[in-house]
Amino acid sequence: MRRALRSEQGGRIDRSKPLDFVFNGKAMQGYAGDTLASALLANGVRMVSRSFKFHRPRGIVSAGVEESGGLLAVDHGTGLQPIVRSTQMPLVDGLRAESQNCFPSLNFDLLRIFDVTRSLWPAGFYNKIFKWPNWHVYEWAVRRAAGLGRLPDGARSARFCHMNAHCDVLVVGGGPSGLSAALQAARAGEDVLLVELDVEPGGSLLHDASGLDGQPPLAWLARTLAELQATGNVRILTLATVVGYYDCNVLTIHDRVAAYRREDPIEVFWKVRAGRVVLATGAIEQPLMFGNNDLPGIMLAGAMQKYAGRYAVRCGQRVVAVINNDLAWRSVLALPGAGIGLDAIIDSRHSINDALLDQAREHGIDVFPGASPVAAAGSTAVRKLQFRDHDGRARTIACDAIAMSGGLSPTLHLYSQAGGRLRYDQRLACFLPQECRQDVVVTGAANGEFATPETYNIGSRKPSAANSSVQWVDFLHDVTVSDVELACRENLRSVEHVKRYTTTGMAADQGKTSNLNALTLLGELTGRSPGEVGTTTFRPMFMPVTMGAIAGVRRGEFYAPAKRLAAHDWHATQGAVFEDYGGWQRPAYYGSDRDACVRRETLLVRQAAGLFDASPLGKIEVQGPDAAEFLNRIYIHSVPTLKQGKVRYSLMLNENGIIIDDGVFVRLADDHFLLNTTSAGANAIAAWLEEWQQCEWPRMELVINPVTSQWAVVTVAGPRARDVLCSLAGMTDLSTQAFPHMSFASGVFEDGCPYRIQRVSFSGELSYELSVPANRATGFFERIWDAGQPFGIGLFGIESLMILRLEKGFLHVGGDTDTTSNPFDAGFGRVISNKRGDFIGARSLQRAEDRRNDRRQLVGFEVVDRDAVVLAGAHVVTGTGDARRSEGFVTSACHSPTLARTIGLALLERGFERGGEEIQLYDQGRLVTARIVDARFYDPQGERMHG
Amino acid sequence: MLRLDCPFCGTRDEAEFRCGGDAHVERPGQDVSDATWADYLFNHDNPKGLHLERWCHVFGCGQWFNVARDTLTHEIHAVYYMGEAAPERYR
Amino acid sequence: MKGYSAFSLIRNALQGHRHWQPLWRNPEPKRSYDVVIIGAGGHGLATAYYLASKHGIRNVAVLEKGYLGGGNSGRNTQVTRSNYFWPQSAAFFDHSLKLYEGLGLDLNFNIMFSQRGVLTVAHSQHEIEMMRRWTNALQINRVDSELLTPAEIRQIEPLINLHSRFPVVGGYIQRRAGISRHDAVVWGFARAASALGVDIIQQCEVTGLDITDGAVTGVQTNRGDIDAGKVCIAVAGNTSMLAAMAGFRVPIVSMALQAMVSEPVKPCLNTMLGSTTIHMYVSQSDRGEIVLGGGADAYPSYAQRGGIPIVEENVAAVLELLPAFSSLRLMRQWAGINDITPDTTPIMGSTPVRNLYISGGWGTGGYKAIPAGGDTMAYTIANDEPHALIRDFGLDRFERGALIDEGAASGVAH
């Protein structure tokens, strides 16, 4: 470490804790309390990186969030991360930093060619060229040249989580203003959350030695923090940045306090609901526009003061100040005291406060009032400055650093995000808060209270006239004064057009040090005041936030909650292969070879008995004197005619007449029904019923109570199903006479376990659905399993169930129907014409469009060549070549294990009248011939199901 | 992020609710014209500014209620029960 | 209009770029126009351009309440594809894609159409079946599409995580699809239209319509009244407001659709990658930012800004498929107001008011439609008869119940 650059004393660094780090392969040292930027500066590093577009040298410009030069790739234990702001990166031991955007190296960058040929690449150049033959020819090269840094290739080891909070007052910013506001609220008994993005609260107090309330700043800070602590109702977050301000006083915070430890780094994303908000976010110093104002060594004046005061770092030995306001005087006049040689102050204002002039004189500093900078010079760091004195004489002064200041701009990003309106203040030459509909106040520097009691006086921020060097507006996107001029010339004069055309303010810093200059310049060029020009829209994020933090723990199994069956583990021991069906992890089949398993399971149900876990089926109780009438308006079938203990199948429609769900319902008692919905529809249909009752028919007397999860359901299907179940002690009489198809009963097993049983069939076999409380599911499955062994029982999963039902031509809502299918299309026309009275969707079915007979109708087909493969998703086509047209599509298909041929269902134009017709099925260029047949492929009379 | 005042549970985050669109829509009878029916099914006033809409507290009490909300500023002016008429000044 | 070329760029560079012409003029509004188009987004400007270039109707004004291109055309995620399910949609959007392919040369303005492919992944057997249904429809409608295996997907997008919470079991790609530069499309049309004599009038808000005997005769604006032979509404999320001025209601809800960008990095994503189950779509701009989007705030809004829940959803979804992005930082989030129709198909053609036309209901996917929308609307206005490609997109389809439900058929609707 070059000792000369680090003062022996002062600053808030801990000299007893040296930290090692590496920059571009070179070992360096800093101290605890340093940022990466301060440590680099202390090690004499000037050029740290290269710029985005022209690969110009970049040095550290600021000491805060506004950094535009010192963006590095940094590994602090979690792999190399791109675009890390070195000014915000606390130095940690073993940190590794690398320059970005240089090829092949920082000192020798071939892509500097773009800088040399700069005049060929003005704003919007790409709109004018690269059109022929097409953009693709050039795009790859452009893409490779663009981009800041590289995506980290290794998986990152940081962990993320969210935190939710409520508070009476959220104070953003821990400077003197924020601390005062927090104290005031805490004294009044309010619950306060104070958030500071720096490693400790204090803000400007931490480096600015001028007193506060007549006290030394650090003494005031210590006393205030102690008092805050004592109130007991203040929480302080540090290394936490408020990044978003949304409706209803909801703010988001990116909390990095645990992000930089080597062991278990963690980032937390907070969502705070605040009663009211105090924004004490301070202000950001703005640069000035002059030639080569982007050279390393040119820094913001306040930053230079901060490096000296807080980190004991001298940013230069021969410094020239280029400033236009009184506050900057205060900053630069603090430099000599820190051992920094300040040679000259160039201030564009003609008259300057005498007290300031006196101080300058005391330090032996040359002052040039009414002078303006023309251009800096140097290759990889600034070496001299050309300027024009008040007489217009060109002069040159040697220097190794320039402290520049174009005045302050209050940090009002969050205020604007909140919907706050800004007004331009002529005297302060910046935007100030005006009014906001949310409960928020702005205080301190953020409110334009820059300096008390001095009056703040600021001069012009114009670029220097007649200049052969380039003057930079946006350091990150390499936008120049002439780019803005070009935009105006081409009539892109709205501030939004200028932003998009030149890309000023669109870089990673979102224009924190370029927006004000750009819009002031635009105003100059178009004869408008900055207030008339206005700002572009401020939007979250105030500072970029790692996407991992935004997602929190929502990764992998926590990305979307999976539902599990009560007997999940039991299925697993039986070899179940689980897949996701509508959020449920369900056995797709049991075994290893998908096709073989599905085939075996299907035949098992047809030949003996199969056991299926149907627990996710939706179950809703509806009870009350108006229950029957209510359900009559929900289902397309008549409900009041259903007898107690009987089951009926029906469809539900939406008001547009589209099928949304199907299932059976049971009449448990005269005024009491139990509905089954599809598994996927369980929640939605319960909500659907509630909505109709609460909003449309509130006077109907009934209660709706969903009970889906209470009951585990097992389907036992197959010719031996009855034999299996009858062997269970306490089972109701299942004989066909006592318990025909579509019956329901409930009872209690011998062990006291209650059950419900209904005889319904989705497989076309003799089939029962038996429900028991889900807590007993596993034991119950085992019992049936044992009871079924003599009858050859086996398990079957969803995949074979889908084949079983397809062999019967049963409808699968959502598969065989889509959001255009009405009940006519699905073959329920008779039901509709028999139904009396209003029901949901009824009126829509009267439209001519819904009754057209050339609609797509659901029909069965079999392939002519029995074994040809057809997959769901094939289309029915007519014509060839350009005249080829789709008449519909296959909604389900399989090679039936039972029938030993390929069958399927299709939604086909005029399908109902085309029985027997041969059709062509198209799939990815392949054609297969099929014939339209009765969709009840297997057991068309339903003898097995009713038997 | 919106925070809505459920009349039963108090203020909660938007993620607990579902917006059900226009409030006070009258369901016509079966004997209306296709045009009237289509107007009921599909059309909206969709105003910029004050909007009367219905919301359901799905992750809470499960109740539907009405909200007078500004679609431009997202300010919530009033919350009132299902079946209740809108407060005079928001009609 | 002075032509743009590498040659003109070099010549101008030598002259310090002092001689470039304005992209468009800033005329004062005239008293009267043959056609007034409300809204200087992509659709309004393209309609004006084709009216002037194809139909010789040049006495046209495009009125814009803000700055041109400041609506959705200037804030969308640039997805340009034609993989629509229904034949009417496929024909229309593929016409648009073909126009896009030649648009840079046509307008003499590089719109940077990057046909890098739109890749959609599937996470279940059911989704694969739907995808098969979808791709076959495309092939029959002569739109390119290829089903892909997970291994093929990984080859195209090496960063993809095939074993996400919903494993990737397949997918498909439309290779001719991709992204193009949204601002360039708007500015290119504006420049070309202005050169043909179209008046583009910014900061001019339409506040009322003059209607006599059921026909529109002019518009009222904050810059005075303007007579018009015909008027076309092309205001995206504000369609309902304009319809209300004309005295009718439309089946539209305005919703804030969000998008966001990360800090820029070197190329790492090759296609426009999307998923319907894991609700997201993502691409990388030529500058290097990762542009992501997918969700609309779930309530009507005209606020042109988004909340936080959608950001969380979207980002989590992207990381589920692309975990390597977890340490990339999100830089900005914004929103645009979309005009959502019940069937996610646009509303184009005549209205209950004579001489008043509508080009709206573009919802979350009208950017890709800009050239075809302009082309067909210009025809429709010029001939007072719907262009063949948009015959089924009329407002009357709702009364008939003849919806064209694309939302269901082709998933993510951008």
Place this chain on the structure above:
Amino acid sequence: MADRIEMRSIVSLKVARQSVDRARACMHLAEPLRACGSDPQSLWLGPDRWLLVSDTTTAAVIIDSCQRALAGILHNAVDYSSGLAVFRLAGVGARQLLATGTGIDLRPASFAAGSCCRTRLAQVAAVIVAAHAEVFEVYVDRSYETYLANWMAESSSICFSYLGVARG
């Protein structure tokens, strides 16, 4: 830190909206956003919905007493003991753990012992009851039991590790 409570009897009670006032007069039912009583304890879920829970009485007995108390009042009381999984969270970190997954106001003043609310926790619907100071009970649909248990393990591990620093 999160234990699963097994064998709790739970009855889901839904009362017709028209009859809620009468029902409350006939039976001790918790006030909005409160839990009250002990055997059974009644948890308010909404203006027409309660859970009646007990570790000693069976669901059948609770349903029976409902039936008797609410004779002539339209209601539906069903055994829901299998429908929900119940977790108990105790200790200083319990509030913070919950705060990583739900947006409700968990400050002690707002969510003191005896509070009960149905809300969204880690994306799923949950009923959170403040049983005693720093002891919470969480009810979720049983199908989410494994998910939520894993989520709590993961979130508490991250959140406590973080708090170690944040408090530090």
